[in-house]
Amino acid sequence: MRVVSLVPSLTDTLFALGLTTKEVVGRTPWCIHPREMVDQVMIVGGTKTPNLGKIRSLKPDLIVMDKEENPLPVYQELTAEGFTIFVSEVKSPSDVPQMLRELGKACGKDAAGDALALICQDSLSSLNRSTRSARTVPLIWHKPLMAVSPNKYPGAILSEVGFEVIDTNPQGNGYPEITVEEFIEHKIELILLTSEPHNFTTEEGKSIAEKITAAGGSKPAVVHIDGEDLTWFGARTAPALARLAEFGQQTLDTIEHQYDE
Numbered sequence: 001m002r003v004v005s006l007v008p009s010l011t012d013t014l015f016a017l018g019l020t021t022k023e024v025v026g027r028t029p030w031c032i033h034p035r036e037m038v039d040q041v042m043i044v045g046g047t048k049t050p051n052l053g054k055i056r057s058l059k060p061d062l063i064v065m066d067k068e069e070n071p072l073p074v075y076q077e078l079t080a081e082g083f084t085i086f087v088s089e090v091k092s093p094s095d096v097p098q099m100l101r102e103l104g105k106a107c108g109k110d111a112a113g114d115a116l117a118l119i120c121q122d123s124l125s126s127l128n129r130s131t132r133s134a135r136t137v138p139l140i141w142h143k144p145l146m147a148v149s150p151n152k153y154p155g156a157i158l159s160e161v162g163f164e165v166i167d168t169n170p171q172g173n174g175y176p177e178i179t180v181e182e183f184i185e186h187k188i189e190l191i192l193l194t195s196e197p198h199n200f201t202t203e204e205g206k207s208i209a210e211k212i213t214a215a216g217g218s219k220p221a222v223v224h225i226d227g228e229d230l231t232w233f234g235a236r237t238a239p240a241l242a243r244l245a246e247f248g249q250q251t252l253d254t255i256e257h258q259y260d261e
Helices: 008-016 052-058 072-080 093-106 110-125 153-160 180-185 202-214 227-231 237-260
Strands: 003-005 024-027 062-066 085-088 135-141 190-194 221-225
Touching: 003 008, 008 024, 008 062, 008 093, 008 110, 024 052, 052 072, 062 072, 072 085, 085 093, 093 110, 093 153, 093 237, 110 237, 135 153, 153 227, 153 237, 180 202, 190 202, 202 221, 221 227, 221 237, 227 237
Parallel strands: 003 024, 003 062, 062 085, 135 190, 190 221
Antiparallel strands: none
């Protein structure tokens, strides 16, 4: 089995399924986990701009792609050439167990896929969902200022652990640009600054909060959050759920303490 992966989180998942560097033969530069394994795998271009010539030269038995992360024309061209392609479409943590089973089957690791799926399902089932919440937007880009909606995986996993993720543009593509006025209109209590794709600085978060208060809004809490826990679906979903649930409780405690002062 020779596999090329164009999805960072699924490259990580392939190794979690038990594949070796002799089997995973191509990756993107953003496939950085597990480091000791991916360092031995050829880079075949980025998620949006893969080098099809390099992919062809590797003669893969399977190419791993994601419906949202990779371009449709790349999928169409490789499919037309007869390559076998696995395509993930994960919109929420609840989609992950079935995806793990299907990926495991596609690369000949059925038992390992079932095992990872059960771990993920157990993590979902064991979440202690709090009655507390905070109206929040997870920010993913700075210029322009962009958020992610609860209908996309990063927003959905936050909703799963108890955050009230606000969709400021329900008719949009799930990644709305957001204005100071919309923070005020939607009564945002908490701004989450992600570490990827844009690694927000403390100064950027402080500036956003100051603009909100200057425009007459209530000052929101501003907290940094690990972007990988929000975006790396697959083998990392189960531990991410546990970390985010703990993070959520700590964050809500901090917000309530601020309001009590």
